[in-house]
Amino acid sequence: MRREGSPWQGLGVVILKELSDHLTSVRMLVLSSLVVLTAIAALYGAIQQVRDSTAEDLFLYLRLFTTAREPLPSFVSFLAFLVPLMAIGLGFDAINGEYNRRTMSRILSQPIYRDALLFGKFIAGLLTLSISLLVMWLLVIGMGLTWLGVPPNTEEMLRALVFLIVTIAYAGVWLAVAMLLSIIFRSAATAALTSLGLWLFLSVIWTALAPGVADLFFTSDDPATQIIAAQTLARLSPGTLYGEVVLAILNPATRALGPVYLSQLQGAIPGSPLPLGESLLIAWPQIVGLISAAILLFVIGYVVFQRQEVRA
Amino acid sequence: MSDTVIEVENLTKRYGQTTVVKGISFSLARGEIFGLLGPNGAGKTTTILMLLGLTEISAGKARVLGYDPVREPLAVKRRVGYMPDTVGFYENLSAADNLRYTARLIGIPHDQREQRIAAALDRIGLGEVGNKRVAAFSRGMRQRLGLAEILMKDVEIAILDEPTSGLDPQATLELLDNILALKKAGVSVMLSSHLLDRVQSVCDRVALFNSGSIALMGTVADLGRQVLGGGYSVEIEAQGAGLADRLALIPGVSSIEQVDIGRFRLSADRDVRPEAAAAVVEAGGRLYRLSVEVPSLETIYTRYFQGAKQSEGARHAA
Numbered sequence: 001m002r003r004e005g006s007p008w009q010g011l012g013v014v015i016l017k018e019l020s021d022h023l024t025s026v027r028m029l030v031l032s033s034l035v036v037l038t039a040i041a042a043l044y045g046a047i048q049q050v051r052d053s054t055a056e057d058l059f060l061y062l063r064l065f066t067t068a069r070e071p072l073p074s075f076v077s078f079l080a081f082l083v084p085l086m087a088i089g090l091g092f093d094a095i096n097g098e099y100n101r102r103t104m105s106r107i108l109s110q111p112i113y114r115d116a117l118l119f120g121k122f123i124a125g126l127l128t129l130s131i132s133l134l135v136m137w138l139l140v141i142g143m144g145l146t147w148l149g150v151p152p153n154t155e156e157m158l159r160a161l162v163f164l165i166v167t168i169a170y171a172g173v174w175l176a177v178a179m180l181l182s183i184i185f186r187s188a189a190t191a192a193l194t195s196l197g198l199w200l201f202l203s204v205i206w207t208a209l210a211p212g213v214a215d216l217f218f219t220s221d222d223p224a225t226q227i228i229a230a231q232t233l234a235r236l237s238p239g240t241l242y243g244e245v246v247l248a249i250l251n252p253a254t255r256a257l258g259p260v261y262l263s264q265l266q267g268a269i270p271g272s273p274l275p276l277g278e279s280l281l282i283a284w285p286q287i288v289g290l291i292s293a294a295i296l297l298f299v300i301g302y303v304v305f306q307r308q309e310v311r312a
Numbered sequence: 313m314s315d316t317v318i319e320v321e322n323l324t325k326r327y328g329q330t331t332v333v334k335g336i337s338f339s340l341a342r343g344e345i346f347g348l349l350g351p352n353g354a355g356k357t358t359t360i361l362m363l364l365g366l367t368e369i370s371a372g373k374a375r376v377l378g379y380d381p382v383r384e385p386l387a388v389k390r391r392v393g394y395m396p397d398t399v400g401f402y403e404n405l406s407a408a409d410n411l412r413y414t415a416r417l418i419g420i421p422h423d424q425r426e427q428r429i430a431a432a433l434d435r436i437g438l439g440e441v442g443n444k445r446v447a448a449f450s451r452g453m454r455q456r457l458g459l460a461e462i463l464m465k466d467v468e469i470a471i472l473d474e475p476t477s478g479l480d481p482q483a484t485l486e487l488l489d490n491i492l493a494l495k496k497a498g499v500s501v502m503l504s505s506h507l508l509d510r511v512q513s514v515c516d517r518v519a520l521f522n523s524g525s526i527a528l529m530g531t532v533a534d535l536g537r538q539v540l541g542g543g544y545s546v547e548i549e550a551q552g553a554g555l556a557d558r559l560a561l562i563p564g565v566s567s568i569e570q571v572d573i574g575r576f577r578l579s580a581d582r583d584v585r586p587e588a589a590a591a592v593v594e595a596g597g598r599l600y601r602l603s604v605e606v607p608s609l610e611t612i613y614t615r616y617f618q619g620a621k622q623s624e625g626a627r628h629a630a
Contacts, residue, residue: 005386013416021404102400106458109364109394110417111386310366311357 003113010112014120015127022090022128031089032132035082039136040143042078045069047147058273061152062159062250064144075140076246079167080239081203084174086132088195090125091178093188095305100188105310118305122179122298129171137164155252158276162249169290170242174199176297183305202237210234227259238293241286248283257282315342317469317500318363322372325358332358334524335372340469340502345495347511348504349613350521356504357397360471364394377468390418393462397473399454403447407438407457410446414461432464436490452483459490470494472503476510488514512609520613522620528612536607537581539616545605546578547571548588552597562587574600 022028049069050060057063068074073081095118098104108114141160145151152160177198181191214230234240244257252273256264274282318340325333333355340346348356361367363376365385374380379387401410411429420428433442436456441449449457455475462470475491476484484507491514494501505511511518512532520528520535528535548559551574559576560568562584569577578584585602592599 003382004384009386010417010419013413017413101402102396102398103402105361105366105396106394106399106401106461107414107417108366109389109392109396110414111390111419112417113386310361 005111005113007113007115008119010110010116011120011123014112014116015124018121018124019127022124023131027089028128028132031086035078035086035132036136036139038078038082039075039140042068042072042075043140043143045072046075047144050148059156059159059252060148060150061141061144061156062252064140064148065160065163066246066250076163076243076250080170080242080246083129083133083167083171084199084203084239087125087129087171087174088178088192088199090128091175092182092192092195094121094125094179095182096186096188096191097182099186108310114306115302118179118302122175125175125179126168126172129175130168133164133167133171155276159249159252159279162276162280163246166242166245166249166287166290169287169294170238172294173238173290173297176294176301180297180301180304183301183308203239206237207234207240224259224261231258235286235289238290241289241293245283245286245290248279248286252276252279254279254282257286316340317342317377318502319375320359320363320372321374323359323362323369323374324371325355325362325367326370331370332524333362336519336524336526338519338526338529340500342500343495343498344516345491345501345503345514347515347518348502348521349506349508349511349518349609350504350527351506351617353523354521355524356521357473360394360473360502360504363471364389364392391467392469392471393465393467395455395458395462395470395472395475397477398451399458401446401449401454401457404445406443406445407433407449407460408442410457411461411464415464418465420464428464428466432460435463435493436460437486452479452487455479455483455487456490459487459494462494467499469500469502472501474505475503476505476507484510508609508613518609520616522617527616527620532609532612533607535609535612539612539619544580544583544607546580546584546588547601547603547605548576548578548592548599549574549601550576550592550597550599552592552595555592555595555597558591558595559588562591 043064046064046067046069049067050063065075068077093100098107098117107117137160141152174195178191178195181195182188185191185194210233211230214226214233218226218229220226220229235244248254248257253271255268255274280287316339318338320339321337322335323333323337324331324335336355336359338346348359350356358367362369363374363381365381365388369382376388377391381388401407402413405413408429411432412425415425415429430439430442433439436459438453438456438460441453446454446457459472459475472491475487479487488510491501491503503511503515515532517529517531518535519526528538530538556568556570556576559565559578562578562580564582564584564587565578565580567579569579571577578588583604585604589599589602
């Protein structure tokens with residue numbers, strides 16, 4: 001049975017409306033100022049550190065993202081922690097908000113499919129996140145230029161660009177989580193609390209818990225198997241995946257994201273950087289994992305939403 | 313173009329084991345106001361949602377303007393305006409902005425948009441507050457804004473779910489006037505309600521819903537005849553000798569009852585006021601008052617559901 005008409009009808013209208021809602025909302029203002037302020041603080045610390053310690057570095061610019069100076073964590077750790085918060089803030093009331101405002105059935109009685117509403121909301125959220133992340137990214141590059149006085153080279157710019165794209169994908173995962181929960185729970189407060197709980201669990205608790213869980217279920221004489229099992233479990237958290245990608249992309253000397261046998265290191269020159277293509281290759285499974293997690297979560301939400309009754 | 317705009321045959325909706333709408337059939341003619349009446353949970357809203365393709369049809373057939381709401385929902389939704397029960401709007405946007413969003417979703421061409429929005433708001437009496445945020449609107453104003461959206465959409469059928477619920481009497485009257493105006497503009501209207509006396513005044517035909525099926529359907533007068541039997545009750549205040557016997561002889565009168573000294577109540581199958589007046593005058597009596605009680609929907613409704621309950625009780629007892 002085929003339905004008539006395009007599922008994309010009205011998509012652009014929904015995207016524009018949601019985008020303007022996001023960009024003018026107080027919520028967005030609060031979230032982005034929080035993120036920008038913490039990012040600037042982290043960046044300032046990083047610049048001090050870079051100035052003090054590194055005299056000769058091929059990738060001075062990338063150090064801006066990854067260097068931490070006590071007591072503040074690095075810029076990327078901040079992002080890994082706060083980007084989900086932004087995404088959740090944008091998505092937790094996407095669908096149940098429409099029900100609670102009683103606008104859902106009125107909007108769906110217009111000549112559009114539900115697809116357009118859901119997809120439009122997701123795209124608008126992702127665009128909003130992309131805009132804020134792009135602004136932050138440009139801010140970092142600009143501040144680096146003025147404070148360090150060294151221009152970035154092509155390789156650094158390319159790596160920074162990949163980093164930006166991966167961060168957007170990471171935000172997409174959490175946006176999809178928040179939207180899925182906003183479809184499942186009719187109360188916005190429940191959806192917000194559940195996504196925040198999930199965020200805390202996956203970002204903080206799970207990474208600490210994974211080795212313990214691995215010990216419970218895998219018993220092996222080879223410590224490497226144990227470590228790999230723990231790492232595999234930890235990778236269920238998008239935060240872990242994101243951290244690994246960032247490590248490979250922003251630290252060109254990274255040669256592997258898992259445990260390495262001494263024999264595998266024979267002939268390697270420690271500390272020598274890999275070309276961008278090789279770094280990408282190392283992190284490719286993680287990048288694909290992030291993007292497919294976002295798609296998978298969105299699809300689950302889509303299916304649930306299509307089967308949902310419209311009446312409030 | 314045919315004169316039937318909505319045709320429903322054996323429409324059924326099941327949720328798991330429970331059947332919410334049990335094989336109903338009805339049709340809506342062009343330019344008609346059709347009322348779906350019944351208690352809450354009788355299946356009115358579910359029926360409406362099935363007609364709009366917003367919920368799946370379990371069995372049966374529905375045609376809206378010749379389109380199948382299951383396979384061609386966009387074609388249906390382009391031509392039908394729907395105002396849900398307690399309609400909601402985006403509170404942070406103005407009334408006009410809310411309509412602008414809908415207008416873009418409908419696909420009203422850019423050059424007509426502003427003019428149609430302004431015209432719709434003016435017609436519904438919201439022209440002055442079009443740029444105010446909806447957050448400041450009263451319930452009645454929101455319902456009117458819902459109608460303005462339908463006017464702007466320029467539809468062939470308007471489906472209104474409980475349009476008068478929660479409104480004060482003044483706002484209800486205004487809303488009903490607006491509904492009549494829709495009819496005048498050639499729009500077929502289907503409305504659901506549990507407020508009977510108000511709805512009675514605007515509906516051409518009504519369908520009485522009772523736990524998922526249509527119990528009765530027709531004009532209000534038809535229903536009165538079906539449920540109340542005789543249908544007309546004429547009250548006479550007159551003085552004179554032997555009036556009761558004279559009145560009882562009028563053709564069509566099934567029974568006569570003396571309520572008080574000089575007050576009689578006739579049950580008849582038609583309006584017998586002229587004959588009654590003639591009878592009193594012929595008998596040399598003095599006529600003080602003559603009135604007929606038109607069967608009200610409320611009476612029909614309560615009588616019908618009382619009857620339904622009693623027969624159900626009898627069945628349980630048996």
